[in-house]
Amino acid sequence: MRIRGIVLLAAAAVAALTACEREERRFREMPSAAGRRNTERLVTLVPGPYTPDVRVKNPYERNAFAISEGKRLFTWYNCVGCHANGGGGMGPPLMDDRWRYGSDPENIFATIVEGRPNGMPSFRGKIPEYQVWQLVAFVQSLSGNVPKDAASGRSDDMQARKQEQAVPDIKPEREPAPQP
């Protein structure tokens, strides 16, 4: 009876883990994810009756591998050159909750692909679209807009919230001697 329970539990755990989007790793992107179009409109005026757009879902925001890939690309494509590691520099910080051009995934996608006035360059044609979505997922994670279990658990850079696997703060044992 007991063994049967354990077997059932193990089977349930395996099923839960294999169904988990967090662990999924795709190297060859399917065309739907690779060729997803940006749907952001510049105006709300449309001919005929107004129909609200279906909200675009970032295919990667629950996927730990894609978020970590986005983190790598954030450095590789030199986003860190202006935004630092989210803290901002020449460009605005990305780890806060004030978003000049909206915080929805399609807004972030449009910002990367189309560029924004006053400095944000347009990466259209320069970054494959699935990688743009990976970057979007990472930028979302900077401000905590992705599930906690999918976001990177540790980072060598400044973060908005406390890192899960960070070492506890170590206080210096004594004050440094004052310099004469």
Added chain:
Amino acid sequence: MTLLALLSGRGFQSALEPAGTHAARIARLWDIFLIVSVVVWVLVMIALLMAAFRRRRAQHDETAGATNTVSIATGITAVTLFALLVSSVLTGRSIVDKTAPGALQLIVTGHQWWWQVEYDDPQKSNRFQDANEITIPVGVPVNIQLRSSDVIHSFWVPNLNGKQDLIPGHDGTIQLLANKPGVYRGQCAEFCGLQHAKMSLWINAVTPDEYAKWLASSRQPSKIPSTPEQRIGQQVFMSSPCPLCHTIQGTDAGGKTAPDLTHFASRRSIAAATLPNRRGYLAGWIVDPQHLKPGSQMPPMLMKQGELEPLLAYLESLQ
């Protein structure tokens, strides 16, 4: 002997066919160990057979004789092991001599999953980069500084020297001294991720004259496209994601995270010695690298009609 013949069958990547001073010392050590081990094995087998076929004797003289034999055998074993230890230590010391004068300086950086090769020079304009291929002159000791940009790799060219790890944040060194011209294959010898098996490199050992010629041409920027097709190909390259990661000296492409393509067409392979550098393989690599090397950092390129052929023509012109 059959096993030995199998092991040494592929001469361009074999520690048993040394082409360099260091590798020759390692091969000699291997020979010493092999001969000693064979002799020990034969003696042990003879002793075993003698023990098996010897007739039982009276109880008293057997114990006395056995004690003597055991102490003699233990003594011989200890002396043999110590002699092997000494020869191993001496060989180890002799292959890590990094102070040979007049040595060339190279910097090899391991990436997941390719090798970046920088040819150092006091004059900055003479420095240049290559990838997955090292050209060295015969008879000149080459000091290689080993770095890693991500995880631990290991640099191993069996025909020229032993292994040396590439540890992130800690520079290692290894010296190569080739004695005969040839092409030797090396590979990563420390498991470094999904495509560890496809992280190899070629060493071209050439005569000093050929090396001087090769050096002069490698220091030049890339060739300017000469045909209309190549010019279109260059435009395709520059307007695609390519220049965000790849460098082509003499153009605007200056990405630092992927192999330098300045003299791409003169390489014998692509994707870290995974595929021969021929048009069909190159086209497949550009369009769907994740099929050929899943997990590699090269993203698939969605090419429009009429873009791929000119791009291939341009890349093939980068001699």
